[in-house]
Amino acid sequence: MSTPKMELRELGNTGLKLSCVGFGASPLGNVFGPVPMEEAVGCVRRAVDLSINFFDTSPYYGNTLSEKILGKCLKALEVPRSEYIVSTKCGRYGDGFDFSAERVTRSVDESLERLQLDYVDILQCHDIEFGSLDQIVSETLPALVKLREAGKIRFIGITGLPLDVFTYVLDRVPPGTVDVVLSYCRYGINDTALDDLIPYLKGKGVGVISASPLAMGLLTEAGPPDWHPAAPELKAACRAAAAHCKSKGKNISKLSLQYSLSNKDISTVLVGMNSVKQVEENITAAAELATEGIDDETLSEVEDILKPVKNQSWPSGIQRT
Ligand code: NAD
Numbered sequence: 001m002s003t004p005k006m007e008l009r010e011l012g013n014t015g016l017k018l019s020c021v022g023f024g025a026s027p028l029g030n031v032f033g034p035v036p037m038e039e040a041v042g043c044v045r046r047a048v049d050l051s052i053n054f055f056d057t058s059p060y061y062g063n064t065l066s067e068k069i070l071g072k073c074l075k076a077l078e079v080p081r082s083e084y085i086v087s088t089k090c091g092r093y094g095d096g097f098d099f100s101a102e103r104v105t106r107s108v109d110e111s112l113e114r115l116q117l118d119y120v121d122i123l124q125c126h127d128i129e130f131g132s133l134d135q136i137v138s139e140t141l142p143a144l145v146k147l148r149e150a151g152k153i154r155f156i157g158i159t160g161l162p163l164d165v166f167t168y169v170l171d172r173v174p175p176g177t178v179d180v181v182l183s184y185c186r187y188g189i190n191d192t193a194l195d196d197l198i199p200y201l202k203g204k205g206v207g208v209i210s211a212s213p214l215a216m217g218l219l220t221e222a223g224p225p226d227w228h229p230a231a232p233e234l235k236a237a238c239r240a241a242a243a244h245c246k247s248k249g250k251n252i253s254k255l256s257l258q259y260s261l262s263n264k265d266i267s268t269v270l271v272g273m274n275s276v277k278q279v280e281e282n283i284t285a286a287a288e289l290a291t292e293g294i295d296d297e298t299l300s301e302v303e304d305i306l307k308p309v310k311n312q313s314w315p316s317g318i319q320r321t
Pocket of ligand 1: 023024025026027032056057126127159160161182184211212213214215216217220221253254270271272273274277278281282
C-alpha cells in the first residue's frame with residue numbers, strides 16, 4: 001500500500017507539527033477487547049511507516065497497560081525519538097482520580113518508566129471534570145509547569161468531555177500555562193459542539209486535539225463496547241446511520257473520520273486503532289479525503305438520520321450547578 005505523506009498541522013503555539021490522524025492508544029490497553037502483542041507492534045509500526053507521528057495514551061487505559069505496550073512498540077521501532085510525538089496524562093488512574101501536585105509529579109516519572117522515554121511531549125490532566133477545577137488551576141497546573149521547566153514534559157494539556165470546564169480553567173491561569181486542549185466525542189457527525197469553542201481557543205493560542213471521531217465505537221459497523229455511556233436513543237440513531245451506510249456499500253467509520261479531519265482548526269484527530277487493517281483504512285481515508293473530498297451525498301443522508309440526536313452527549317464528572 002503506498003500513500004502520500006500525511007498532512008501535518010501545527011498545534012497552537014507549541015511549534016509541534018502533528019499528523020492530522022493521530023494514533024489513540026487506548027485500544028492497546030485492551031479497552032475495546034484484547035489485542036495480542038504482535039498485532040500491537042504491527043499497528044504502531046504500520047502507523048509510523050505510513051507517517052503518523054502522534055501517539056496518545058494514559059496511565060488510566062487498561063490500568064497502565066496501554067502505556068507499557070505503547071512503550072514496547074515504540075522501542076521496537078528503533079526510530080529516533082525526535083521523529084514521534086507522545087502524549088500521556090495524569091490525575092486519572094485505574095483506582096480513581098488524584099490531581100494533587102504530589103500525585104501528578106510522581107505520575108510522570110511512573111509514565112516515563114512504562115513508556116521507556118526520557119520525556120513526554122505533552123502531559124495532560126485527564127478528564128478534569130472529575131476533579132476540583134480550582135485545584136486544577138491552583139495546584140495541578142503549577143506542578144505541571146515545574147515539570148515542564150525541568151524538561152520532563154514539553155507541553156501541558158487538559159482533557160475532558162464537557163466543554164465549559166476548559167473555559168473555566170483557561171480563564172483563570174496565566175497565558176501560556178496550558179498549551180493544548182484535548183476534547184473527545186464533541187466533533188463528529190453526531191456532535192459538533194467543539195466548533196463553538198474553537199475561536200476562543202485560537203484566541204488564546206491553545207492547540208486543539210479532537211479525539212474519538214468514531215464516538216468511541218458508536219460510528220462503526222461493529223457498534224460500541226458494552227461500557228459505552230451514550231443513551232439508548234443515541235446508540236440506536238448511530239446504529240441506523242451505520243446500517244444505512246452499509247446498505248449503500250459505504251463505511252460509516254471512513255465517513256466519520258473524514259468529517260472530523262475536514263475541520264482544519266483541529267490539529268489532529270485521534271482515532272483508536274487496534275489492528276493493522278484499521279491503521280491502513282484510516283490512513284487511506286485521510287489520503288482519499290485530500291484527493292477526492294468527502295462523499296457529500298452519504299454525509300447529508302447520515303446527518304439527516306442523526307439530526308434528532310445532534311449534539312446529544314452524556315453526563316461526565318462531578319455535576320456542577
Ligand atoms: P474512537 O472514536 O477513535 O473509536 C475507537 C473504536 O473504533 C475502536 O473500537 C477501534 O477499534 C474502532 N476503529 C478504529 N478505526 C476503525 C475503522 N477503520 N473501522 C472500524 N472500526 C474502527 O474512540 P477512542 O479510541 O476512545 O478515541 C481515540 C483516542 O483518543 C483514544 O485511544 C485516546 O488516546 C484518546 N481519547 C482521550 C480521551 C481523554 O483524554 N479523556 C477520551 C477519549 C479518547
